[in-house]
Structures are given as C-alpha cells and as structure tokens.
Amino acid sequence: MTSKPRSSRKTTRSINPMWGGRFAAGPDRLMEKINASIAFDKRLYRQDITASKAHCAMLVGQKIIARKDGAAIAAGLDRVLEEIERDRFVFKTELEDIHLNVEARLAELIGPAAGRLHTARSRNDQVATDVRLWVRDAIDATDAALRDLQRALIEKAERHAATVMPGFTHLQPAQPVTLGHHFLAYVEMIGRDRGRFADARRRLNECPLGAAALAGTSFPIDRRRTAAALGFDRPAANSLDAVSDRDFALEFLSASAIAAVHLSRLAEELVLWCTPQFGFVGLPDSFTTGSSIMPQKKNPDAAELVRGKTGRVLGALLGLLTVIKGLPLTYSKDMQEDKEPVFDAADTIAIAIAAMTGMVSALTVDAARLRAAADVGFVTATDLADWLVRVLAMPFRKAHHVTGTLVRLAEERGVDLARLPLAEMQRVEPGITRDVFRVLTVERAVASRVSEGGTAPVRVRAACRRARRRFL
Numbered sequence: 001m002t003s004k005p006r007s008s009r010k011t012t013r014s015i016n017p018m019w020g021g022r023f024a025a026g027p028d029r030l031m032e033k034i035n036a037s038i039a040f041d042k043r044l045y046r047q048d049i050t051a052s053k054a055h056c057a058m059l060v061g062q063k064i065i066a067r068k069d070g071a072a073i074a075a076g077l078d079r080v081l082e083e084i085e086r087d088r089f090v091f092k093t094e095l096e097d098i099h100l101n102v103e104a105r106l107a108e109l110i111g112p113a114a115g116r117l118h119t120a121r122s123r124n125d126q127v128a129t130d131v132r133l134w135v136r137d138a139i140d141a142t143d144a145a146l147r148d149l150q151r152a153l154i155e156k157a158e159r160h161a162a163t164v165m166p167g168f169t170h171l172q173p174a175q176p177v178t179l180g181h182h183f184l185a186y187v188e189m190i191g192r193d194r195g196r197f198a199d200a201r202r203r204l205n206e207c208p209l210g211a212a213a214l215a216g217t218s219f220p221i222d223r224r225r226t227a228a229a230l231g232f233d234r235p236a237a238n239s240l241d242a243v244s245d246r247d248f249a250l251e252f253l254s255a256s257a258i259a260a261v262h263l264s265r266l267a268e269e270l271v272l273w274c275t276p277q278f279g280f281v282g283l284p285d286s287f288t289t290g291s292s293i294m295p296q297k298k299n300p301d302a303a304e305l306v307r308g309k310t311g312r313v314l315g316a317l318l319g320l321l322t323v324i325k326g327l328p329l330t331y332s333k334d335m336q337e338d339k340e341p342v343f344d345a346a347d348t349i350a351i352a353i354a355a356m357t358g359m360v361s362a363l364t365v366d367a368a369r370l371r372a373a374a375d376v377g378f379v380t381a382t383d384l385a386d387w388l389v390r391v392l393a394m395p396f397r398k399a400h401h402v403t404g405t406l407v408r409l410a411e412e413r414g415v416d417l418a419r420l421p422l423a424e425m426q427r428v429e430p431g432i433t434r435d436v437f438r439v440l441t442v443e444r445a446v447a448s449r450v451s452e453g454g455t456a457p458v459r460v461r462a463a464c465r466r467a468r469r470r471f472l
C-alpha cells in the first residue's frame, strides 16, 4: 500500500523570499514551525539593528556600498527599531528569525537598497554578534543587581556585627559566630560570582562580525571598525571559531548557575530561619504569602522560589552544553537552541537576585532568639579545649578528649558547660581553675576570634568597611 507524502499542497507554505532562489517548493508547515525562532529571538532586535548599523557604516566607509544606500539603510533601520519599540512591528513566522524579519521590513521601507546590507555578512556572524551583545548586556545587568544584593547584605552585616548566634557545621551547633559575619560570607560568595561574570565578559568581548558564513569574505571589510563601533575589544581571530563558538553563552550560564546555587543556599537559610522552630528572622508580609486553608500561615514563598528557580538555571546550562557537545565546525542550526536557555536563565537570575535583595533588606532579626540559640549545644567546647591547651599546656588532642568528657557530663546533668560546677570539672582534670569560666560565655568566645577573617565583632566591622571598598 502506498501512502501520500504528509506534505501535501495544503500544508506547504510559500517559498522564503530571503533565500528561496534555488527552491521550487515552500517549506512544510511543520518545517516552518520547527525552523522558526522569531517567537523568542525577537528579543535580539536592538542588538541586531545596532550591529547592522555598524556593519552598514563600515561598508560605506570601505566604499563597498554607496553612501546614499548606506544612509537609506541606516535611516530605515532606525524606523524599524522605532516600529518594534512602539509595538507597531508585525513579526512573521515565515521569515524565520529576527534577522530576516528586520531585513524584510527594511526592504519594504526603503526598497532594493536594503538588499545591500547583507553584503560581506552572513546570518552566522550576524547571530553570533547579536547574541554576544545581548549576553554582554545581561552580564552588566546581573553585575549591577548582584552589587545591590551585596549592599543589602553589608548593611545588615554592619547592623549585626556583634549579634551573637550559633554557627553550624552539619547543621549542628558548632561555635558561636555573629550574624554580621554570616551575612558577609554571602558577600564573598557573590563577589566571586561577579568575578566569574567579569571574566566571562572579558573573553566574550570579541567581535564575530566579518567572519561571514564561516570563511571570511573577499570584500575589503574593516573588522576593527565594526568591532570598535560595537564596543568589542577586537575582532575574533578565527572566522570558523567566530561563527561556531558559543562559549560565551556557556560561560554566562555557568556563572549564572553558580550564582543561582549561592542564592539558593541563602534562600534555604531564610526558609529555615523563619520557621517558629528557628525563629532567627522574620520575613515581611510583602515577601510572604498566606494559605488558603490554614489561617495562621505565613509562607516564605519568595525564598522558596529563589531556591526552586535554581533548577531552571542549572537546566539551561546543562541543556546548552548538550546542544553544543556534538557539533562539528562550524555553524549548525542546533545553535539556534542557544537562545531560550540564555534568555530564561537571564530572566530567572534577575528576578531571583531582585527578590533576594528585597528579602534581605526587609527581613527582621530576632537578636534575643539568636542569642538564646547560641546557648544550646555546648558551642563553647572548643574554647574550653583551647583554654586547656593555653593554660595547662595540654596537647590539643588530649584537651579535645578531656573537653568531650566534660560535655558528656554537662549533657547528663542537663546544664551548659558554663554551669558545670568547678569541683566536677576538676574530678575530670585537676588542673582546671575558676579562670576557665572566663572563656565559656558565647560573647567571650566570639570576641576572642580575632584572627584574620574571624568572627570577632571588631573583625566583622573592619570586614564591612573593606567590603564596601571592594564591592560597592
């Protein structure tokens, strides 16, 4: 039995006017659907027009096209930009992508001269340029947003430089720290995130324009001129690499992924800390939601979503790595799949950073509760062991063991180390004197940790001042 091919006349579209010369039939409806990127790459319109104007000016400067045509093209592109920004532009799926949509409209506006814009250029170097410009803007926006978050954290750290709380390892009480110190830990993490974005930006900032389809061009172009006009440091060195490289997108996504993971960790702490069980912080009504059934609820949805949205950003990175991994040089249409993950990750990281900044600025701290929590879990045990080392010249391992015995004793009696009677301590280690109680308060423990990068309030205050200089 023979069956008719699926693409009967009814499902076939008209031939693409931009590249259809060698085609006798238009694409199947499904071909058009799978091929078109305009639904998402219209977000590149500004970068596309900016790059086209730079290319056009270079073509004129090199006398590759006539000054008159160049002027018409530039004016036409300005009009296209205006139409798009005023929402007067009709994006057409049959024109595939932003590049062909802009060029086709330009032709409607200025006539055949529009056809000269694509001299010495291909959509391959065009799209590589547009996406680089877009990612560069996204990096700059992300950096500014991360700086705002650092500012919010530093402000909170300044206010809570001496607010004592339990520090945790394994989420078990470990040693007392200050809340300011804790916030500054995130300032460092975000500082490294910004460093990764800055590194990515430095490597990204080479211009693919002039690589044309893959091999360069026989026209006497000036790649330095277009690179400079678009704020790039230099033209990309190898034309094959220029059109097939998506490292800049991968680097943006990997920097975003690590930043999202950092945001997620902070979000997780806020979720934990605002439970009645912890009660360390309160989130404002403005960043929480109620329950439709349980009237008492105030849920930290924004923090949960910052944590949850991390999955999208990690997915974007993994998705694009997977797209690129099997591609031979140079351009393959697979690369069209670079845009959605990049856009989605950029949008996601932007809302996550902004929401986190809002939450950090607005959260309230229950200092009494933090202080009380620091009295639980024998968090000054290390200070006791250090005292044995310092005053009794005990080797640290032995001091550790003696202190462990004292902790067990205190636990059995249901008291804190500071409330263990001296006589009982001396039964375990006769050398212990009343002097030991000086180091057993959490305030003392915190104040004593003056080593560089330590949690003592004097250190935290100095670290806040330095952080302002380094990051803001």
Ligand code: ARG
Residues within 6 Å of the ligand: 037, 041, 097, 098, 123, 124, 127, 331, 333, 335, 336, 337
């Ligand atoms: N829309 C395409 C993309 O995003 C533009 C480049 C098309 N190049 C080509 N040779 N078909 O990748």
